[in-house]
Amino acid sequence: MATTRYPANDLRRQVGSPRSKGRENKDTLCRNILIYGNCRYEDQGCTFNHDQNKGSSPQADLSKKTFNVDSPSFTPANQQPAPAKKSTLSSQAASAAPFTPRGAAAANLAQTTEPSVFNPATIREFTPQNYDISNTASNGVTQENGMYADPFTTLGSMGTALPTAGQFNLYATEHNALTTTGAQFYPQHGAFPTGPLQPPNYHLYQPFDTYRQELQPWQRATYDFFMPAKMREELQKKMFATQQVMPNSGLPQLERWHSLFPLDTSNRKNTSSFGYPSWVYKAQNSRTGRHYALRRLEGYRLTNEKAILTVMKEWKKIKNAGVVTVHEAFTTREFGDSSLIFAYDYHPLSKTLQEHHLQPAHGNRYRAPNAIPENVLWAYLCQIANALKTIHANKLAARCIEPSKVILSDNNRIRLSACSILDVVQFENNTKSVQELQQEDLVKLGRLILSLATCAPPAHLNNIPVALDSLAAKYSTNLKDAVAWLIAPPNSGEPKGIENFIGGIATHMTTVFDLALQDNDEKQFHLARELENGRVARSMMKLMTIVERGDLGGVQGWSETGDRYQLKLFRDYVFHRVEADGKPNLSIGHMLSCLNKLDAGIDEMVVLTSRDNETVFVLTYRELKQMFDRAFNELVKHSKTGAPGANN
Numbered sequence: 350m351a352t353t354r355y356p357a358n359d360l361r362r363q364v365g366s367p368r369s370k371g372r373e374n375k376d377t378l379c380r381n382i383l384i385y386g387n388c389r390y391e392d393q394g395c396t397f398n399h400d401q402n403k404g405s406s407p408q409a410d411l412s413k414k415t416f417n418v419d420s421p422s423f424t425p426a427n428q429q430p431a432p433a434k435k436s437t438l439s440s441q442a443a444s445a446a447p448f449t450p451r452g453a454a455a456a457n458l459a460q461t462t463e464p465s466v467f468n469p470a471t472i473r474e475f476t477p478q479n480y481d482i483s484n485t486a487s488n489g490v491t492q493e494n495g496m497y498a499d500p501f502t503t504l505g506s507m508g509t510a511l512p513t514a515g516q517f518n519l520y521a522t523e524h525n526a527l528t529t530t531g532a533q534f535y536p537q538h539g540a541f542p543t544g545p546l547q548p549p550n551y552h553l554y555q556p557f558d559t560y561r562q563e564l565q566p567w568q569r570a571t572y573d574f575f576m577p578a579k580m581r582e583e584l585q586k587k588m589f590a591t592q593q594v595m596p597n598s599g600l601p602q603l604e605r606w607h608s609l610f611p612l613d614t615s616n617r618k619n620t621s622s623f624g625y626p627s628w629v630y631k632a633q634n635s636r637t638g639r640h641y642a643l644r645r646l647e648g649y650r651l652t653n654e655k656a657i658l659t660v661m662k663e664w665k666k667i668k669n670a671g672v673v674t675v676h677e678a679f680t681t682r683e684f685g686d687s688s689l690i691f692a693y694d695y696h697p698l699s700k701t702l703q704e705h706h707l708q709p710a711h712g713n714r715y716r717a718p719n720a721i722p723e724n725v726l727w728a729y730l731c732q733i734a735n736a737l738k739t740i741h742a743n744k745l746a747a748r749c750i751e752p753s754k755v756i757l758s759d760n761n762r763i764r765l766s767a768c769s770i771l772d773v774v775q776f777e778n779n780t781k782s783v784q785e786l787q788q789e790d791l792v793k794l795g796r797l798i799l800s801l802a803t804c805a806p807p808a809h810l811n812n813i814p815v816a817l818d819s820l821a822a823k824y825s826t827n828l829k830d831a832v833a834w835l836i837a838p839p840n841s842g843e844p845k846g847i848e849n850f851i852g853g854i855a856t857h858m859t860t861v862f863d864l865a866l867q868d869n870d871e872k873q874f875h876l877a878r879e880l881e882n883g884r885v886a887r888s889m890m891k892l893m894t895i896v897e898r899g900d901l902g903g904v905q906g907w908s909e910t911g912d913r914y915q916l917k918l919f920r921d922y923v924f925h926r927v928e929a930d931g932k933p934n935l936s937i938g939h940m941l942s943c944l945n946k947l948d949a950g951i952d953e954m955v956v957l958t959s960r961d962n963e964t965v966f967v968l969t970y971r972e973l974k975q976m977f978d979r980a981f982n983e984l985v986k987h988s989k990t991g992a993p994g995a996n997n
């Protein structure tokens with residue numbers, strides 16, 4: 350065990366010149382003079398010689414022992430000049446032309462005939478060659494001597510030598526192993542002088558820079574480590590909404606569903622969408638524990654069992670970001686009537702487009718809703734076009750495309766929320782073909798956008814040409830043309846297709862696609878940040894399972910003895926630090942960096958002092974991590990086998 354235990358007042362270590370061991374050092378030049386040019390301990394008892402000019406003996410002495418500028422030049426053994434041999438040349442050889450080494454002749458001659466004067470003209474000019482990343486001796490510079498590393502070739506070989514997932518273990522306890530792995534990170538052909546390779550500083554938190562904001566240093570730590578406050582708040586609200594229950598709602602418990610929670614914002618019975626009043630509830634599935642949105646059609650009597658089976662089979666195939674996924678449909682009498690229920694994915698805190706855009710501003714029913722910006726309308730148009738493409742390709746029709754059946758869950762993020770219902774409800778008395786219903790989908794999409802653009806509910810859109818003309822005042826001709834194309838009857842009886850429409854709005858599709866990618870990049874950045882937090886939380890939870898624990902496996906005060914005692918002191922060091930004047934130090938940066946260093950098990954030293962200041966432990970994070978892992982593994986072992994005396 351490399352842990353050193355010192356009495357607290359012995360911690361000060363002597364740093365400086367080596368102490369005299371009784372030998373007479375006066376003639377030996379002090380090493381500090383050699384290395385730094387001066388010695389801090391010259392006047393404090395350092396017994397070595399501090400005068401470089403004093404006699405030549407120290408230098409002479411040194412030159413005997415040390416490799417220095419006066420050392421004889423190194424001559425490789427195999428190039429030792431051969432001892433003069435007697436000439437044994439044949440008569441033919443005697444008349445042969447003198448041997449001149451190819452290419453080296455001029456240089457050798459210059460060396461032998463001229464004194465070594467710096468002559469820029471003799472230096473070979475750098476000429477870029479045909480660059481080939483796979484060529485390890487490119488750019489006309491050979492690398493035999495290992496002194497020149499071509500950055501391009503280095504890069505190339507780095508790319509190929511990147512450690513694979515198996516080799517690369519961020520949480521490796523043994524960092525020498527990491528170092529060996531790291532060796533593959535660097536070129537193998539001797540471009541770098543060999544020496545200890547350092548693993549990257551994984552313990553240091555390294556946020557992506559792309560989305561970092563310009564912040565003051567004191568705001569930095571909190572910002573860098575945690576997701577933006579707004580995002581956190583939104584997610585927390587959504588989690589809260591998902592968990593919300595209403596104990597006295599009076600709603601029944603269904604066979605496989607419980608904790609029903611009403612999502613409708615009004616108790617008005619509206620039959621316009623499906624021909625039956627419909628209600629939406631959040632509910633938890635008893636089997637999976639997941640939350641779903643149940644849409645109930647009140648008073649619907651199912652006459653053909655096949656309707657649900659056939660329709661659900663087709664709709665379960667639809668997986669599209671613009672469609673709320675439907676999972677199942679069933680009938681129930683638990684509400685006191687015969688109801689038909691559809692179970693959809695639950696998107697917490699969503700609002701319908703009707704609620705979001707078409708209701709008068711709160712508290713002022715005479716004020717018209719605000720006009721929707723054109724880019725938002727394009728975003729809606731593109732998302733629904735994308736949904737229709739999948740639906741139509743599966744020989745289905747969406748049918749329910751109206752502001753009260755499109756839900757908005759995030760920033761401009763919408764989904765069709767009531768697909769499949771009309772297919773079940775009108776299973777037997779549907780008189781239209783799928784092609785006709787698909788044509789209707791396009792018209793409904795056009796009317797939806799027109800309704801949003803004019804801020805008028807679809808029921809109020811009586812004069813379509815006038816409404817279309819009114820668009821010109823607020824929106825581009827492009828948008829107006831797109832809406833007009835959707836609403837217009839097909840030319841010469843040739844059916845219109847969603848793919849034709851998507852072709853026509855391709856530029857807007859790419860804009861929306863680009864925004865989605867940017868959004869994805871940003872979320873990825875925040876996710877990477879949370880990764881660090883996950884790591885910290887894990888270390889913290891493990892530490893908490895160890896410290897302050899009572900007896901374990903028959904060992905009394907387990908957490909106060911052995912390695913665990915030092916872990917407890919480490920806990921104090923991380924979380925209970927105090928300033929010199931006794932004020933608690935609450936630096937989050939300190940806590941995070943200590944926990945990350947512990948997790949990475951680096952070689953940095955940490956000094957842990959007991960609460961009574963009597964004992965100090967100096968140990969590395971690597972040793973601490975080993976103790977930490979040992980203690981936790983012991984706990985794991987006991988959790989499986991059960992501590993002696995415990996009831997299993």
Ligand SMILES: Nc1ncnc2c1ncn2[C@@H]1O[C@H](COP(=O)(O)OP(=O)(O)OP(=O)(O)O)[C@@H](O)[C@H]1O
Nearest residue numbers: 612613619629642693694695696699700701753766
């Ligand atoms: N899958 C879902 N996940 C979460 N909330 C949903 C889901 N589907 C609908 N909702 C929400 O349920 C509420 C009621 O939806 P509904 O479609 O009944 O709207 P409505 O305006 O009440 O329409 P209608 O008057 O036709 O009943 C809306 O606030 C809607 O956002």
